[in-house]
Amino acid sequence: MFRLKRRFVQIAVIAIVAFAMLGAQTDQRARYTKLGHALMCECGCGQILLECNHVGCTVSDKMAKQLRSMLDRGDTDDQIKNAFVQEYGVVVLAAPTNKGFDRVAWIMPFVVFALGILAVVYVVRTWKSRQAVAAVIADAAPAEMDAMKRRAREETEV
């Protein structure tokens, strides 16, 4: 039994490592697409760099060339992003970073989500506890119970 468990753990570890290795197989083209969608075109169109639709936009052409040359040079993703930020300012990044005040942008929706779910759970539990009291009262009043059953039937009719 113990050997079986150990074998299972070994297989699981190998599978996780294999998945990670497969995930790491991103080629230059994929990086270009990924980074090109993480940067904004700075021609004023307010669009993603690789999606700028301005006919003959010289800014996006120049920026795309810069991106290609940085990738060819072997720069990392962070180095490329930093280089673009230095040249065009922080607005060149298509999404807030994970630093400083920018972090608030990412955290808030999930905080609201968590609070919303907690609120629903609280409301449901409160309502349920009140309902339990109401059920006791209903048991003591068969006429009311009959009326409720009739209403339930009406609400679930075809």
Next chain:
Amino acid sequence: MPQIGSFTLLLALALSVYSLVAGIIAIERRNEVLGETARRAGIAVFVAVTSAAVALVVSAFRNDFSLAYILHHSNRDLPAPYKFAVLWSGQEGSLLFWSWLLATYGLVLRVRHKVDTRLVAQASVILSAIQVFFLALVNFAAHPFALVAGTIPPDGNGLNPLLQYPEMVIHPPMLYLGYVGMAVPFAFALAALIMRYPGEKWIHITRRWTMVGWAFLSCGIFLGAHWAYSVLGWGGYWGWDPVENASLLPWLTGTAFLHSVMMQEKRGMMKMWNMWLIFITFLLSIFGTFLTRSGIVSSVHAFAQSGIGPWFTTFMALIGATCIFFFVKNRDHLQSEHKLESLVSRESSFLFNNVLFLVSAFAVLWGTLFPILSEAVQGTKITVGPPFFNKVNVPIAMVLLFLTAVGPLLAWRKTSVDSLKKNFLVPSITSLFVLIVLTVEMKPWLDVANFYSVVAITLATLVAATIASEFYRGGRVISRKDGSNVLMGMVTLTRRNTRRYGGYVVHMGVVFCILGFAGIAFNQDTEKEMGYGDTMQLGRYTLVCKSYSQDSNPNFDSETAMIDVLRNGTFVETMYPARRVYKASQQPATIVANRSTMREDLYLVYTGVNPDTGRPIIKAHLNPLVWWIWAGAHILLIGTIIALFPNMQSATKLLSAKERAKSIAEVEKSGSVVGAGD
């Protein structure tokens, strides 16, 4: 025309003020005669605003460039259909259009006042107040009939080239019908709160009006997406632009309302929540209008920055204050009649559904406004673009999709474990099978987009399977009773409960759209300068440049490439991507060539010309499953129309008590919750 337009606008404002003031006095003093004059003044507002709108369109057709608005948004060679579009293509005209749509909704409401005279009178007053704001705006802040100072130019600047597309003649009106349409449920809800309206009749009226507004808003959003896809030439349909987001916000809260309102109708619950959902939906509609016009955020859709921002902020503050005042005053009127019995029930699924819709709306609003907040706090403006919105909203959408599958099969009050097993067995097995196949085929661990695509398609299958099983089970029960086939049984079922089964059709439309969105993970594109005979490979397609040409007409100059498309070496068709330069505005625009099939779209863009060689540069996109999005949009609208139809008289009402009991027993035996409500 300018004089007629200006006069009728002033007249409309005066009539609106009368309708508002006389309406309030009539309600206070219970004076029916005065109330009737207020109602008729409201109807007359429609006539006056229509006259002003017609005057502006006629001015466009007459090329009256003495009007600044016509000068800036039209020209002599603009094709006739686009002369109509001039009405909503600029700030002043679009505000006039807003007023006209509001007056039209007001007309319908006032003509149908016998539905409930008192409630309509109160709602009519609220609509008049909104109308006064918009008419004050067009009279004093953004006048569409303002005259040009100095010499009148011989020709106008022309309509924005991006707007010169057939869909653009329909998209803004649809969106505006949605935005303005939300004013009617708002007026009814606030009226009911002010009056402490007894019973639930107001909520029936409000729900129907909300569905109308929601349908128009959905239509406008999808038309906008299709327009962006067909015209903008970036190969996508949704860019999370602030103005796109502004249209999504009331749609999200409106959708939440359309779900939670069922709890009020069926169980007398969530009254306060529903009231606030309606208020927020309307406020977000106004906010969307404000966002487009104030210039506070940069957007490809935004009108020029203007001084009407403070007007809107004041108006929104007034609406908010009014809502809060009457809510605090009369909130005891909105106490729930019932409480929740079980976590595994339709009620709790609606609660979670509502939370998710609202969190999604919050995330969109937060992301849209965060650049302003960041600038205020840090002093630097940052960009919040598609990567943020996708990362935050896609997981929420996945959970919502799961609830879409599960929610309708849960019974009101409490769902038994047996019922859960019966209802979910087949859909779960189906979706599990799809999940296994997709995992093998799509390797979700390779990329996050692949992962989401696998999850989305699996959940979409679950939703489709639950809907199909619902229709089948219900159809089978009815067909056994009527002696008809199952298909006819399904039709009868739908006709007996249009809202419930129309809702399912809407959900099926969402499933189609999700399938379309899931295709993004497999998008491919490539770009190449193409001379005569040059080829380009994209997926299974080979593109061959046969020719390129230039053309000219009074409205624009154009350059077109002629591309032969071969699929696996076999000729399929010739496509013509083009580029235009509009003469009046000297603005260029791309004319996308798109070959759309159920499997994929081959989307060609003429991105420009190499100045050295004079040869066109063609960008090709291969976008899988996009067709399903537009098909889903059609299904969604069909479902909404079905849901708007009144129910056919229920057969059970005509049955004897014995037959009725038998019918219910059969349904219970089948394990279905058919007709368990909506």
